[in-house]
Amino acid sequence: MNNKFLSILEYSLNKFMPYVLISFLVFFEFGFYKVQPYIIMGLLFFLDKHSFRVGYAVALCEERGIDLEKWDK
Secondary structure (H helix, E strand, O other): OOHHHHHHHHHHHHHHHHHHHHHHHHHHHHOOOOOHHHHHHHHHHHHHHHHHHHHHHHHHHHHOOOOOHHHOO
16 A cells, blocks of 8 residues: 555545544434434534634634734733
């Protein structure tokens, strides 16, 4: 196996396996006919999107030299 394939495999597993495992566990426990699993999955997608945007914003501020400590006070 080459390094490129392993990198793609590692990225895919880190990106998609949490969704697959949480989906399986939630739908296995609650079933498809209740509303709770769909709410949990929606919150999971929101959390992932929001944490990415916050991380991107912090990295952008650090790159441009914006002091984030002054906003904590």
